[in-house]
Amino acid sequence: MNCSRRNSKVSNVMNAPLLKLRLSFLSSWLVASAAIGLAVLVSVPQSALAAGEQASKASAASEKDVQKGVQKLKTETLTLQGKKIVAEIADTDATRERGLMFRTKMGENEGMLFVFDYDERLGFWMKNTLIPLAIGYFDANMKLIEVHEMVPAAMGDQYPKSYPSSKPARYALEMNKGWFARNHIKPGAKLVRSRP
Secondary structure (H helix, E strand, O other), X not given: OHHHHHHHHHHHHHHHHHHHHHHHHHHHHHXXXXXXXXXXXXXXXXXXXXXXXXXXXXXXXXXHHHHHOOOOOOEXXXXXXXXXXXXXXXXXXXXXXXXXXXOOOOOOOEEEEEEEEEEEOOXXXXXXXXXXXXXXXXXXXXXXXXXXXXXXXXXXXXXXXXXXXXXXXXXXXXXXXXXXXXXXXXXXXXXXXXXX
């Protein structure tokens, strides 16, 4: 047993420099790793934060653009039973699909005229539409067929109520809710476009 103890002491003494070297290396490695880790921790969130701030600013800017109406389409002046209307013209699939989605307001005598290539039974819904609207369907001669009062659908509603025309129509005019009634406009009224 003595022999074992002595050999044990000798081996510990002989390994002391190696142990110091290992501890020194381990200590240096931990300091370096901590410094690198700290640099990574500091730089990653800053770049992520910068990207997040830019995305947030862009989102806020596009929301303001929509609210300001910057994304409006080309407009025309329309006349319906002597009443002047400034209407955005939705005459492509993309503009007809987007319609008045996400708008927060619309002027009293402003609207959107949807123009189609041929007469057909039309149907509109209020998906992602924030303001209550009235829609007037017009035939190829631009005579008013009928008016529907429309209610915004709940956000995220995948199958909102549809407001179909009872007869084939070529045009649809969306105005603020109640606009047709307030202006005493009834079926048979003629819509006139003033082309630029």
